[in-house]
Amino acid sequence: MSAPHTFMPTTETVFQRTGENTMIVNMGPQHPSTHGVLRLICELEGEVIVQCKCVIGYLHTGMEKEAEYQQYHKCTVMTDRMDYLNANGTNLAHALAVEKLLGCEVPKRGQYLRVILAELSRIASHCVWLGTHALDLGAMTPFFYIFTQREHILDMFEMFAGVRMMPSWIVPGGLRGDMPDGFDIKLNAFLKDFVGELEVVENLLVENPIWKERTIDVGVLSGKEALELGCSGPIARASGVAWDLRKSNPYSSYEDFDFLVPVGRTGDVYDRFLVRIAEMKESCKILRQALDGLPEGDWNTSDRKIAPPPRAELDSSMESLIHHFKLYTEGYRPPVGEAYAGVEGSKGELGFYVISDGTNRPYRWHCRPSSFMNLKTLEVLGVGRLIADLIAIIGSVDIVLGEIDR
Amino acid sequence: MPNPMLGEERLEVVKVRVALGEDLIKVKTFRDDLFLCVARERVVDALRVLKEDPDLGYDYFCECLGADYSAWTHERDLPGRFEVIYNLMSTRWFSRVFVKVGVDDGQTVPTAKGLFLGAEYPEREINDLYGVVFEGNEQTQRFLLPDDWVGYPLRKEYPLGGEDVLFDRGEHGPAIEDVSMPHAGESFDGKTGSQGVSGR
Numbered sequence: 001m002s003a004p005h006t007f008m009p010t011t012e013t014v015f016q017r018t019g020e021n022t023m024i025v026n027m028g029p030q031h032p033s034t035h036g037v038l039r040l041i042c043e044l045e046g047e048v049i050v051q052c053k054c055v056i057g058y059l060h061t062g063m064e065k066e067a068e069y070q071q072y073h074k075c076t077v078m079t080d081r082m083d084y085l086n087a088n089g090t091n092l093a094h095a096l097a098v099e100k101l102l103g104c105e106v107p108k109r110g111q112y113l114r115v116i117l118a119e120l121s122r123i124a125s126h127c128v129w130l131g132t133h134a135l136d137l138g139a140m141t142p143f144f145y146i147f148t149q150r151e152h153i154l155d156m157f158e159m160f161a162g163v164r165m166m167p168s169w170i171v172p173g174g175l176r177g178d179m180p181d182g183f184d185i186k187l188n189a190f191l192k193d194f195v196g197e198l199e200v201v202e203n204l205l206v207e208n209p210i211w212k213e214r215t216i217d218v219g220v221l222s223g224k225e226a227l228e229l230g231c232s233g234p235i236a237r238a239s240g241v242a243w244d245l246r247k248s249n250p251y252s253s254y255e256d257f258d259f260l261v262p263v264g265r266t267g268d269v270y271d272r273f274l275v276r277i278a279e280m281k282e283s284c285k286i287l288r289q290a291l292d293g294l295p296e297g298d299w300n301t302s303d304r305k306i307a308p309p310p311r312a313e314l315d316s317s318m319e320s321l322i323h324h325f326k327l328y329t330e331g332y333r334p335p336v337g338e339a340y341a342g343v344e345g346s347k348g349e350l351g352f353y354v355i356s357d358g359t360n361r362p363y364r365w366h367c368r369p370s371s372f373m374n375l376k377t378l379e380v381l382g383v384g385r386l387i388a389d390l391i392a393i394i395g396s397v398d399i400v401l402g403e404i405d406r
Numbered sequence: 407m408p409n410p411m412l413g414e415e416r417l418e419v420v421k422v423r424v425a426l427g428e429d430l431i432k433v434k435t436f437r438d439d440l441f442l443c444v445a446r447e448r449v450v451d452a453l454r455v456l457k458e459d460p461d462l463g464y465d466y467f468c469e470c471l472g473a474d475y476s477a478w479t480h481e482r483d484l485p486g487r488f489e490v491i492y493n494l495m496s497t498r499w500f501s502r503v504f505v506k507v508g509v510d511d512g513q514t515v516p517t518a519k520g521l522f523l524g525a526e527y528p529e530r531e532i533n534d535l536y537g538v539v540f541e542g543n544e545q546t547q548r549f550l551l552p553d554d555w556v557g558y559p560l561r562k563e564y565p566l567g568g569e570d571v572l573f574d575r576g577e578h579g580p581a582i583e584d585v586s587m588p589h590a591g592e593s594f595d596g597k598t599g600s601q602g603v604s605g606r
Contacts, residue, residue, distance in 0.1 A: 060550040064560060065560055224465070228521075229467070230468060230524030243497055337436045338441075349468065353471055353493070355473055373469060376526060
């Protein structure tokens with residue numbers, strides 16, 4: 001037998017033990033309630049957590065390095081695979097960052113279609129959160145009910161892109177294509193039923209004594225702490241920070257829509273639950289307005305150096321053929337500079353920081369992952385709580401390891 | 407909401423200049439984003455001014471990231487091989503400011519962990535992928551990479567291909583002889599490379 005492997009962080013080296021009679025418990029990376037390959041190492045005094053550390057990197061694939069060798073539009077497919085539950089939101093953040101670098105504007109119809117896709121993604125992502133969070137705390141029914149709704153959304157993505165989870169449909173310069181026929185009927189049908197179906201699930205939990213026992217006053221985070229930790233999105237809002245990037249720094253025509261930003265009072269697990277539920281209902285409002293007010297016209301930028309010409313033009317126009325060929329072989333060259341664009345993703349602020357050196361590939365391509373920044377809260381909130389509460393907190397922070405490790 | 411201004415200048419620039427003086431090396435605006443390039447030793451002071459000044463209110467720590475400028479051919483904002491870029495947002499003005507510092511191999515950047523607890527993770531990530539050391543947030547272990555990984559993958563000289571990904575005991579990392587070879591995809595000029603590619 002050879003010497004034991006040393007490359008895995010051992011429980012003893014991750015932190016200094018603080019007590020004499022404490023027990024160190026390892027959770028994950030293959031644990032159902034850590035939502036992926038997250039590993040937590042906890043020091044316990046009885047059942048109470050003394051300290052807790054996250055060990056990550058099990059899903060690290062070096063996407064930021066890979067992107068430096070790819071053309072800008074080819075980086076899009078990597079963005080879906082980061083936050084795979086909110087793929088359209090990540091696509092949108094990347095597209096906005098590259099467009100900011102290029103200085104390019106997308107027509108209104110394109111912006112509205114982006115909003116539709118991003119909001120559907122947000123609902124789908126929250127559906128997964130609601131199902132798994134409830135499952136972690138012992139409620140099995142919501143998982144099955146809410147995943148039925150998520151299936152409807154994935155079916156709609158399939159109508160758009162032919163792919164259910166990784167559409168890569170939002171690209172710099174616009175979208176890969178217009179809204180498919182019959183999509184509006186499907187979306188209308190979905191919007192008609194969804195809020196009712198959501199309320200069925202909500203009513204299973206919201207006044208449920210077991211649910212309230214497990215979530216109220218658990219994992220309380222103050223607004224100031226949340227901001228210092230870099231928490232954004234529903235977590236910050238549940239802690240009373242009335243800030244939503246869609247309202248404060250509107251992008252992609254969000255200023256056209258009338259919606260509310262739900263804000264919590266105490267910042268506990270229960271508030272995060274309520275905020276996300278309310279957010280899904282607000283997303284439905286946005287979807288309704290975007291679908292009803294969808295403008296006619298082009299959905300791609302008219303700059304043929306950035307967006308491809310319509311397929312029909314390729315048969316008749318030599319210029320279009322050249323543009324098409326050059327776009328997909330060489331790509332475009334943004335001016336030298338750096339740009340950051342952030343969007344309100346389902347888990348918080350989701351942004352891309354892109355540095356261009358004037359060539360057709362990013363010099364540096366960085367994702368600001370919302371879950372990665374939110375993850376640190378686990379180490380803060382877990383301390384002094386029972387280990388069972390840690391499960392509730394992980395669920396309420398809503399992490400995606402694909403985005404954390406990249 | 408408009409950005410905070412003082413006359414013609416952004417208020418952030420004035421406040422940071424008062425606090426840092428000569429250590430505010432350069433102020434840059436690109437696509438309406440404000441970049442403050444400050445001296446490495448004073449970065450925490452700059453962040454503190456931005457965070458704690460009631461007129462600015464940059465209390466949201468968005469992130470920080472690293473960048474390796476060793477293959478950069480254009481004008482630089484700062485000396486030093488690497489840059490660390492802090493991204494802050496004001497919950498009062500909802501405006502953004504980017505604070506940049508330059509750092510060379512063998513130099514350290516003071517950690518912002520004491521000011522913003524959320525800086526711990528991104529700093530560890532930069533340390534892991536670039537080898538930039540943050541004073542006060544030193545690492546004994548790898549963060550995103552396996553513990554026996556050799557080298558810093560986001561450095562420009564580090565090859566894309568050629569890693570041995572068997573996770574058995576031993577020294578892993580890229581094949582050293584492939585260091586200067588481009589990736590088997592396309593070259594940086596947008597032409598398809600055909601020879602001298604890295605990878606096994």
